Amino acid sequence: MITNLLVANRGEIALRIFRTCRELGIGTVAVHSDPDAKAPHVTAADAAVRLPGAAPADTYLRVDAVVSAALAAGADAVHPGYGFLSENAEFARAVLDAGLLWVGPSPESIELMGSKVESKRVVAAAGVSVLPELDPEEITEDDLPVLVKASAGGGGRGMRVVRERAELAEAVSAARAEAASAFGDDAVFCERFLEHGRHIEVQVLADGHGTVWSVGERECSIQRRHQKVVEEAPSGVDERTRRRLFEAARAVCRAVDYVGAGTVEFLVTDDGEYYFLEMNTRLQVEHPVTECVTGLDLVAWQLRIAEGRALEGEPPRPRGHAIEARLYAEDPRADWRPGSGTLHRFAVRDVRAEFEVPDRYGVRLDSGVVDGTEVSVHYDPMLAKVIAWGPDRTSAARMLAGALASARVHGPVTNRDLLVAVLRHPDFLSGDTHTDFLTRHADRVLTAGPDGTVVRLSALAAALADAAHNRSCAPVLGSLPAGWRNVPSAPQTKTYRHGELDLVVRYRATRTGPVSEDHPEVTVVSVTPEQVVLECDGVRRPFHVSRYPGLVAVDSPLGAVSLAPVPRFTDPSAELAEGSLVAPMPGTVARVVVSAGDEVRAGQPLLWLEAMKMEHRVAAPTDGVVTELAVAEGAQVEQGAVLAVVTPRESTDVEAKEEPA
Known part of the structure; x- marks a missing residue:
C-alpha cells in the first residue's frame, strides 16, 4: 500500500493529485523551485522539499534531485503528474532503482511510446493506421503541406507547418532548437499535414492482470500552435468510428504491455478514417472531462493499479457532456505572446467543485493560482482549467462561457475572451470542431473582446471610481465630490491606456452628481471607490473597479476591460x-x-x-x-x-x- 506519495510536479497538477491522496488517506510530498517556494501546491502538501534554482532544467527536470527529495521526505511512491519528467523512462527507472513505487507504466513502455518515430513503427505492426514518416531531405512540392514534429515530446513544442519547400530548412532548424530546449532531444521528423481533421483521443486504463479499458474518448480539435485549448467528452464521432478507435487504443496498449492510465491520440477525417498520432504514457491535462462524464477518479485508479489492484467489470458509459477550457496568460491578438507578472485577483463564479467531479451538473475548477500568485516566465502560462458538466453539449458550452465571462482575472492578459467567443460560436455549437477552427474563424475569435463603446464606458467608470477613492483618502473635506466647484470650470480629466489606444475621460462634478462630457446620454446613477452604476438607453449596469499598481481592472456584464493609468507628466529619459x-x-x-x-x-x-x-x-x-x-x-x-x-x-x-x- 502507498502511504506517502511524492508528486514530481507543480501547480494545479500537484494539487489535483493531492486532492485524491487526501481522500484515500495517503500522505503527500511536494517539490518546489525557488520561484515556487510559496506556491499553493507547496502549502497544500504535508511536506515539501526545495529543488534549488529557478529554471526547469535545474529543478523539476533533475532526476537525481527529485528522487533524493522523495527519499529524504520518506515517500514510498512517486507520481509524475503530467509534463516535466512524466514521460521520462530514465526517471521511472531511477524511481524503481531507489526502491520506490512508480505510479505509471513501465520504463520500457514509456521508452517505446516516447519516440514518435519508434511508436509509429510499433503501432503499425499492431495493425493500427499511421501517417507515413517523411524524410525532410526527400520532401518534394507534391508532399506539401507537411508537419515538422519533435520526436521526443508534444504540447505543440518543436512543431511547424511547412507549406513552401523553401521554408522547410528553416522550419526544421527552428523545430530542432525548440525540441532540444523543451525535451533535451533535437530529433524531428515530418509527416503529411491534414488541414481539416479532428483530434480525437481515447482514455485508457490497463491493469497488471491483462485487462484494458477504453474509458471513453475526448474531442481536442480546438488548438492553437498545435496545442489544445478546448476539450470535451464525449466527442462528436459516430458510434462505428468510436468503436474502431476504442479497439485501436486497446491494440496499442497490448502491443507495448501497457499498465496504468494513458491516452492514445488519433487524427480522424470526415469520412471516418483515422491515423495514430501518439500515445501519452501519463494522465492528460484534459482528464477532468472524462472524470465528469464517467464519475471515475482517474488518479485514484492510477494509484490502485500501481498497488496491483485489478479492473473489474466494464468501464462506465458517459453521462451528459463536459467541456474544458484552458485559461492561459497569453495574448491571442499578439501571436499568442505569453504573459507574466502578478495575478492580483482570480475568482470564478459559482464553482461547484474543485479538482473533483461535482455532485450534480455544474462548474469544476482545477487551478494552481490564487490572488497574488506570480506568473513565472519559467513555466507553462496556463492559469487554470475551467470545466462545465451539463446534461447535453449546448448546456455545457453555455455554462462554461458564462463562467469564463463573469470571472475576475486581474493581472497578465489572458485568452479568456477568445475562449468565450469559441464556446458561443455557431460553428462550435453545431459540432464543426476541426483542427483548423481557429484559423478559419480568426477574424471573429482572435479579436474577441469588449468593443470600443464598452471600453470607453469602462474608462469612465474607472475615472469616477478613482476620483471617489481619492476623496475617501483625503485628509480634509473627504465628503465633497471629487472635482466639485461652486462656479463653472474646466472638466476633470483622466487618461488611461487600453492596448495601443489612449482614452481621455472628461467629466464634471455637479450638485446632482458627476456628468460625462463625452457621453451625455449616460447617467451616472451611483459612485463608490469599488463600483459605479451607469444608465445608458434606459438600462442600468454595474461596473466593478479594482485598482493595482499600474492597472485598473473593470468588470461589468458587458465584459472585462484592463486599463493602464497614464501619468500626467512623463519622464523624458524614458x-x-x-x-x-x-x-x-x-x-x-x-x-x-x-x-x-x-x-x-x-x-x-x-x-x-x-x-x-x-x-x-x-x-x-x-x-x-x-x-x-x-x-x-x-x-x-x-x-x-x-x-x-x-x-x-x-x-x-x-x-x-x-x-x-
Missing part, C-alpha cells in the same frame, strides 16, 4: 530611440542571427526569445540597418528591455548624404 525593439516578455535570448551593421528587411528574424517553454521570434519592423545589438545569446532580459535598434533605411540614407566630405 523615451526609446526610433527603431528600438524591446522584449515583449521576460525570457532568455535563445538565438541571435544578426550583427550590428547588418542590413535587414522588414519581417526578417533578428533573434529568438525563449519564454514559458516556447521560442518567440523578434523580427525587423522595417527595412534598415541594425545600428545596435544590445543582447547576446544566453542573456536573461526583462520585459521592455531594448534588444536591438533597427534604423530605417531612409534615415541611414539621409545620414550618409549629410556626412561631410
